[in-house]
Amino acid sequence: MATARAGLAAVPDSLAQVGKLARYQLREYLRSRRFLALVAIIGAIGAILTGLLGYYRPSALLGGGLAFYSDLWGGVTVVIVLAAVFFGGDAIAGEFQNKTGYFLMGLPVRRTTVYVGKFLAAFLASVAMVLLFLAIVVGNGVFYLRAAALPWQLGVSLVLAIVYLAAVLGATFLFSSLFKTSAYGFVLTAILFLFGFTILQELVTDLVGIEPWMVISYAASTITNVFGSGVNWGLAGQSSTVTEFRTTTTTWTAGIAEGVVIMIAYLVVTAAVGLWRFEREEFT
Amino acid sequence: MSPPSIETHELTKRFGKFTALDGLTLRLEGTKCVGFLGPNGAGKTTTLKLLTDMIFPSRGGCEINGISVQEDRKRALSAAGVLIESPEIYPSLTPQEALEMVADLRGVPPAERPERIRTVLSEVKMLEWAHQRVGRFSKGMKQRINIASALVHDPEVVILDEPSTGLDPRGMAEVRSIVRDLKRSQRLIFMSSHILSEVVDVCDEVALVDKGKLLFYDTLENVTTRFADGHGTVDVAFARPVALESVRPAIAGIPNVKDCTQLDPKRLRVRFEGGPDGQGRLLEALVGLHLGVIGVSESESALEEIYLRQISRGD
Incomplete structure (x- = not known):
């Protein structure tokens, strides 16, 4: 052990610490079994899609680029929820449950730094999964559609998917910060984003009869809406009414800007509440 | 600084x-x-x-x-x-x-x-x-x-x-x-x-x-010193095994010794009174007995006794 102290090092500012923490956390994610498992799951989904396309060659899909991408790329919302569950479900709760938090919290870092650094790492790991799915979809698109392989709408949809990913992760981190057991974060995120919000959206539309602007799954529909004709870029949704067998059904289509605002609002609110919660959580 | x-x-x-x-x-x-x-x-x-x-x-x-x-x-x-x-x-x-x-x-x-x-x-x-x-x-x-x-x-x-x-x-x-x-x-x-x-x-x-x-x-x-009620404890090491019965009379004869117990064949624990002066007299007397003393160390039991006494007071 050195007998003369070299002098206390200057602790980096919090922003720099966020980047450093995210880098090491991302390394942890990339080496983890869960990363490999998710790659395998997305690979399997891609293989099934590719197999079904190759076997059935559905003319409705292969006839036009936009329909093809709307249907295939639409599956990215499931990939996003899976990635959020895998990388965010235990991001905060795991620090308590696995006692890794005791290692981090002994360091001169603000709790906000830990939260944001871990969020950034989970976000980047999840983006890698989204890009993997994109590669599978685009690979199929290039093979079947050739010239029409890459419509510009796909780029917009990718951006919307990334914003949706941030919002889902924000909520996942919030759930994770509410509990000291990882399983609750996993289950709550999966249930809410795979079924819960969709059911809520239906209830708001059908029973209350208003635009479900407060439901994130409605905002996420912009990811596929962008491939439709006459895209609504605005801040307000558009309704359409269909009457069949004396029953009138109203459906709402979210505007692209509206969807982005809703998703960002989800991110901001869940991140603020999650941070507030983590700042007050004790490592007992 | x-x-x-x-x-x-x-x-x-x-x-x-x-x-x-x-x-x-x-x-x-x-x-x-x-x-x-x-x-x-x-x-x-x-x-x-x-x-x-x-x-x-x-x-x-x-x-x-x-x-x-x-x-x-x-x-x-x-x-x-x-x-x-x-x-x-x-x-x-x-x-x-x-x-x-x-x-x-x-x-x-x-x-x-x-x-x-x-x-x-x-x-x-x-x-x-x-x-x-x-x-x-x-x-x-x-x-x-x-x-x-x-x-x-x-x-x-x-x-x-x-x-x-x-x-x-x-x-x-x-x-x-x-x-x-x-x-x-x-x-x-x-x-x-x-x-x-x-x-x-x-x-x-x-x-x-x-x-x-x-x-x-x-x-x-x-x-x-403060909590030992004037008593101290040392562990005495010998070059060869000693039987407590054979050395006890000699050690007990040292004026400020209160108690003596065997820790193992080559070690005894001696409780004494008189603080640091008493400890000095004890060491001189032990060496003078020519029992083959090769070392004397402050006993860990001193703190242990204090610890247990202080903790039990709170019960």
Whole structure:
């Protein structure tokens, strides 16, 4: 052990610490079994899609680029929820449950730094999964559609998917910060984003009869809406009414800007509440 | 530059109706090792967690080097190396990477990092494992890495919560050796433990807590003098085996000896009165008996007796 102290090092500012923490956390994610498992799951989904396309060659899909991408790329919302569950479900709760938090919290870092650094790492790991799915979809698109392989709408949809990913992760981190057991974060995120919000959206539309602007799954529909004709870029949704067998059904289509605002609002609110919660959580 | 310090003011922590720590006021200053003693549930870990902002006080506060931990944990902990409750390190990282992360977040200059990491890994005898993943390590190996991470930035203040937990006897001895080395480097070490021999071995001062209250804080020497009711205890080592029955009359004949017991074939424990003067007379008399005395050491049992007496008073 050195007998003369070299002098206390200057602790980096919090922003720099966020980047450093995210880098090491991302390394942890990339080496983890869960990363490999998710790659395998997305690979399997891609293989099934590719197999079904190759076997059935559905003319409705292969006839036009936009329909093809709307249907295939639409599956990215499931990939996003899976990635959020895998990388965010235990991001905060795991620090308590696995006692890794005791290692981090002994360091001169603000709790906000830990939260944001871990969020950034989970976000980047999840983006890698989204890009993997994109590669599978685009690979199929290039093979079947050739010239029409890459419509510009796909780029917009990718951006919307990334914003949706941030919002889902924000909520996942919030759930994770509410509990000291990882399983609750996993289950709550999966249930809410795979079924819960969709059911809520239906209830708001059908029973209350208003635009479900407060439901994130409605905002996420912009990811596929962008491939439709006459895209609504605005801040307000558009309704359409269909009457069949004396029953009138109203459906709402979210505007692209509206969807982005809703998703960002989800991110901001869940991140603020999650941070507030983590700042007050004790490592007992 | 002022010496490193740890200070608590009326530090209190309640968990519901249970008071884990009750108005602890303590000022540690200078370069030394302070043992923080107490039975399980006495409030030792609670105090150290409050000192590192892992939990929040119900009342009072604490400072490291004059900086409030509660108001600015980042600045307060910048000068401290901390090991609380045998933490887990991210399993896919290697010790080298884990220590790089700590050094990086603490702002250790990149040029100094390799040497610092090598030094602390060598100190905790984990150099040969530097590039293996931590997830495969035993509890004791992880604890060594935790100790290394508390030291990698060469801190002024070291806070250790039962550092030898999970280690085998050799590991425990190595931890003591590490702490003794740390003392040579002008640091303030605050170490909780319930292993009295560890405290006697490495600490200069001792604070005893029980049921959340500080019972005493003083130098080890003062504590044994103050609380020993005028009695002292030494362990006497002999060159060859001795039978208690054969030497007892001679030893009991020394004026200030109160009691004598056999520890093992070559060691006796002698209780005496008269403080340091009495101890001096005892040593002279023992040597004069020509029984083959080769060593006399202050007994660990002195602190143990005080510890047990103080704890039982609170029951």
